[in-house]
Amino acid sequence: MHENQPHYSHITVVEIISQRDHYYLKVQLNKINQQSQSIIKPPLALITLKSDQLLEVGDDILTWLYLSKYRSQKNYAVFDKERYAFSERIFYKGKQIGSYIEISKSKNTHVIKSYRQFIKNTYQSSALNWLYYPLLTGDRSIMSYDQKQQLQQFGISHLLAISGLHIGLMFSIGFFITRAVLTGLNFVVKPLGQQLNLSLMYSVGGFILAFSYVYLSGFVVSATRALIMLGCYLLIYYYAKQALRWRSILFALVCVLLIEPFSLLNPGLYFSFTAVVIIFWVFSVIAIAKVGVMSLIQTLVILQVALFIGLLPLSLYYFNGISVIGLVVNLVAIPILGFIIMPSLVLLSVLSLLFDVTVLITVFDYLLQHAYQSLLLVPGEYRWLDTTKFSIQWLISSYIAIGIMCFSSWRVMACLPIALTFLDQYLQPKPLWQLDVFDVGHGTMVLVSRHGKGFIYDLGPVYFNTFTRINGTLVPYITSMGVEVELTLISHMDKDHAGGLTDWLHHGYRHTFRLLQPNGPEHGCKAGRYDFYDLTLTVSESAEDLKTDNDNSCVVHISDGHFSVLLPGDISAKRESQLIAQQSVLKSTVLLSPHHGSNTSSSDAFIRAVAPELVIHSTAYKGQWQLPHPRVITRFADHNVMQYTTAAHGQVNIAFYADQYTINLARDDESYWFLKD
Structure with missing residues (x-):
C-alpha cells in the first residue's frame, strides 16, 4: 500500500484506547479498498479518527484512512513496542482523512459488554474494585500505573493476568458444582448405573465454566492459552487413562502455536509453559502420603519454592529484576486467591443477580482492603530488586x-x-568506555559511561507536556547496565533537549548538575576542563553576541587521549565559526550532528575542523522537519564520514577499546526476521 494515499477502509473497533479531542482506537482491518483481508485473523491497526457519535467496541466503521507500517523507537534493554505490536498483530498506524464516516452498531459483543458492565456496577462502591474487575473480566483498563507497579513489586502481578491459575480455579469450581448438582440428582443418575462416567461429566461441567470465563474475558491471549492447555490435558487424561502425562504439554504447545504462531514472541508463553512443567515435575517427584492441612501447606510451600526458582531466570531476563518478598507473598496470596477471593467473587456475583448483596461485598472488601493496606507497609527496598542485564x-x-x-x-x-x-x-573483551545515543524521536538524549559511572548529555523530548523518555528508556537502560549517573548537563532548555528534566529530578538526580551547571540547567553551563574517570570533558565557552538558545548550547568534547566525541547541541553555522575562531577543542572521532542534521548547521568548515570518522543524527522517523537535511547528508558524504541516524538505526552504541571501536545499532541487532522489510 502507498502510505501517502488514502484508503477506503472497513474496520471494526477492538479497543478504545483514549477519547479526547479524537478517538484513539485499536481496530481490525476487514477490508481495504474493497479488498478483504485475512478472514480468519485480520490484521490490526492503531488509528485516530473524529466522530460525533459515541463509539463502542464492536462497531463497524467505513471511512478513509492514511495507513503506514507500525513503527516505534528502538532502544536496547527496554520494552520493545515494535515486537509487542507485531506479536499482537498490530501491523499499521493510521489516521482518518476527510470527514466521511459511516458507523453501524454491532451486537456481537453485547454479552461481553453487558457482563463487564454488570461486574462494574456490582463492585463499583468497593475500595478494591480495581482488583475485582480484572480478576473477573481480564480487563485491566481501570487499573492505574501505580497499582500495577505495586503488584509487580510484590511479585503477584501474574494473579491479574487470566492464566492457568484462574482457569484451573474456574474449572475446579465448575467441577465441584457439577458434582454437587449430580449428587443432588442421584435419583436420576443412579438408574443409569455404570453407563455414565461421572468423573468425565464433572470435568465437562468444569470445562464449560472455564470456557465461559474465557469467553467473557474476550478470549485474551493468556486465558485462551491456558484453556487450550486444560483441554489437552483432559483429553490425554481420559484417553490415555494416565494423569500428568508429559505429552499433554507438547500437545498443548502445538495447539497454541497452530492457533497463534506469534505467541512465540510473547513472554507469557514461556512463563506459562515453564510453570506447568515445574508443577508436573513437582508432583512427579513428591509423594503425597497424607491428607490434611499440614500436608497441603507443605505441598504448597514446596511448589511455590520450585516455581520461584524455576521462573527466576525468565524474570531476570524479561524484567531485569525480581520481587524480593515475592516468594513469601505468593505463599499467602495464591491460597487466598484460590480458596477465598475467586470463589467468593463468583458467589457474590451470582447472588447479586438474585438479591442485594451490598452488605456482604462491603464486609468482604473491608477485610481484603485491610490486608492489602498491611502489605503496602512493607518498605520499597524490600519489594523489588533491580538487577543488571541478564543475557x-x-x-x-x-x-x-x-x-x-x-x-x-x-x-x-x-x-x-x-x-x-x-x-x-x-x-570477552570489555570496552574502556561507551557512547549511547538513544532513539527518542526528535530530540537528544546521550549517555557516556566508563567503569560503571555515567555522564548524561540532554534528557530528550516531552510529548503533549506529559510523556518523556526518562521512565521508559533512560532509567531502565542505566539500571540494566548497572550505570551510576554522576554528571548531567542539559545543552539548552528547548523541550526536545530538556523535556525529561522534571522526571529526572523526580528520580533523585538533582545533585548530578552541581559540577557542570551549578546554578541549574536554566542558567547555562560552566566552561572548563574536567576529569571523569580518566576521560577529559572539555566544556566550551558560551557564545559571543549570539543570543539564541540554540547557539548558546553547551558544547562538550570528551576524550580518552585516543578516541573522542563531540556533543554540540543545536548550534548553528554562526556558533560553529566562533568555535573554530576560538580554537576550541573540536577534532573528534564521533560527532553528534548539530541541530539534528539541520541545514542551518554542519558547515563545510566545521566538518573539516572536527574531521569525524562517523556522525550520528538524532532524529525522528519521518518527522515534520525531515531531518537530517539532504544537503547535510551530502556534505558529510563529501568528507567520507560514516553516517547513522537514530530514526533509521535506533539507539546507536559506540564501544571504545584501546585501539579500536565498535558500532552497535539497536534496530540492526534486534530486528528479527519478522520485522525486516
Whole structure:
C-alpha cells in the first residue's frame, strides 16, 4: 500500500484506547479498498479518527484512512513496542482523512459488554474494585500505573493476568458444582448405573465454566492459552487413562502455536509453559502420603519454592529484576486467591443477580482492603530488586543447569553450563568506555559511561507536556547496565533537549548538575576542563553576541587521549565559526550532528575542523522537519564520514577499546526476521 494515499477502509473497533479531542482506537482491518483481508485473523491497526457519535467496541466503521507500517523507537534493554505490536498483530498506524464516516452498531459483543458492565456496577462502591474487575473480566483498563507497579513489586502481578491459575480455579469450581448438582440428582443418575462416567461429566461441567470465563474475558491471549492447555490435558487424561502425562504439554504447545504462531514472541508463553512443567515435575517427584492441612501447606510451600526458582531466570531476563518478598507473598496470596477471593467473587456475583448483596461485598472488601493496606507497609527496598542485564546466554545456561539437576543423575554436571557461560563472559573483551545515543524521536538524549559511572548529555523530548523518555528508556537502560549517573548537563532548555528534566529530578538526580551547571540547567553551563574517570570533558565557552538558545548550547568534547566525541547541541553555522575562531577543542572521532542534521548547521568548515570518522543524527522517523537535511547528508558524504541516524538505526552504541571501536545499532541487532522489510 502507498502510505501517502488514502484508503477506503472497513474496520471494526477492538479497543478504545483514549477519547479526547479524537478517538484513539485499536481496530481490525476487514477490508481495504474493497479488498478483504485475512478472514480468519485480520490484521490490526492503531488509528485516530473524529466522530460525533459515541463509539463502542464492536462497531463497524467505513471511512478513509492514511495507513503506514507500525513503527516505534528502538532502544536496547527496554520494552520493545515494535515486537509487542507485531506479536499482537498490530501491523499499521493510521489516521482518518476527510470527514466521511459511516458507523453501524454491532451486537456481537453485547454479552461481553453487558457482563463487564454488570461486574462494574456490582463492585463499583468497593475500595478494591480495581482488583475485582480484572480478576473477573481480564480487563485491566481501570487499573492505574501505580497499582500495577505495586503488584509487580510484590511479585503477584501474574494473579491479574487470566492464566492457568484462574482457569484451573474456574474449572475446579465448575467441577465441584457439577458434582454437587449430580449428587443432588442421584435419583436420576443412579438408574443409569455404570453407563455414565461421572468423573468425565464433572470435568465437562468444569470445562464449560472455564470456557465461559474465557469467553467473557474476550478470549485474551493468556486465558485462551491456558484453556487450550486444560483441554489437552483432559483429553490425554481420559484417553490415555494416565494423569500428568508429559505429552499433554507438547500437545498443548502445538495447539497454541497452530492457533497463534506469534505467541512465540510473547513472554507469557514461556512463563506459562515453564510453570506447568515445574508443577508436573513437582508432583512427579513428591509423594503425597497424607491428607490434611499440614500436608497441603507443605505441598504448597514446596511448589511455590520450585516455581520461584524455576521462573527466576525468565524474570531476570524479561524484567531485569525480581520481587524480593515475592516468594513469601505468593505463599499467602495464591491460597487466598484460590480458596477465598475467586470463589467468593463468583458467589457474590451470582447472588447479586438474585438479591442485594451490598452488605456482604462491603464486609468482604473491608477485610481484603485491610490486608492489602498491611502489605503496602512493607518498605520499597524490600519489594523489588533491580538487577543488571541478564543475557540470553545466562538464560539458556541456567535452564540447562536446572534441567540437569532435575532430570539427570549426574547433578554435578549442572555446574558445567554455568561455568562455561561465566568463562565466556570473562574472556570477552570489555570496552574502556561507551557512547549511547538513544532513539527518542526528535530530540537528544546521550549517555557516556566508563567503569560503571555515567555522564548524561540532554534528557530528550516531552510529548503533549506529559510523556518523556526518562521512565521508559533512560532509567531502565542505566539500571540494566548497572550505570551510576554522576554528571548531567542539559545543552539548552528547548523541550526536545530538556523535556525529561522534571522526571529526572523526580528520580533523585538533582545533585548530578552541581559540577557542570551549578546554578541549574536554566542558567547555562560552566566552561572548563574536567576529569571523569580518566576521560577529559572539555566544556566550551558560551557564545559571543549570539543570543539564541540554540547557539548558546553547551558544547562538550570528551576524550580518552585516543578516541573522542563531540556533543554540540543545536548550534548553528554562526556558533560553529566562533568555535573554530576560538580554537576550541573540536577534532573528534564521533560527532553528534548539530541541530539534528539541520541545514542551518554542519558547515563545510566545521566538518573539516572536527574531521569525524562517523556522525550520528538524532532524529525522528519521518518527522515534520525531515531531518537530517539532504544537503547535510551530502556534505558529510563529501568528507567520507560514516553516517547513522537514530530514526533509521535506533539507539546507536559506540564501544571504545584501546585501539579500536565498535558500532552497535539497536534496530540492526534486534530486528528479527519478522520485522525486516
